[in-house]
Amino acid sequence: MRDFILAVIGFIIIILMLAAILALPKTLKAKQGSDYIYVYYKIENGKRKKYEIKFESFWQVYWRCWVKVLAGFVNMTIPL
Incomplete structure (x- = not known):
């Protein structure tokens, strides 16, 4: 079970890094x-x-x- 949780966390981190790459053209002059x-x-x-x-x-x-x-992801998944 612990391995599954670590795999999910790793997958989320990889997705967030790819999202940051996609966000770069909008923020980088x-x-x-x-x-x-x-x-x-x-x-x-x-x-x-x-x-x-x-x-x-x-x-x-x-x-x-x-x-x-990452901040946007946290805001979407954890409502305040």
Whole structure:
């Protein structure tokens, strides 16, 4: 039984990593020089505001996307 639970958890992690890869084109702007730009939006005062964060490596952006996808998954599966 423990092996089955570990397999399910591993499968979910793999799916979330693939989802983060699919989310990258929406959040990653074209590479400018040596910087990767992470783009995200926040709603403030009823208006959508665009923010950009510069990172030095692709993996920093990838893990940021992965955390975003993981947070969305947790919000869908565990209602508050």
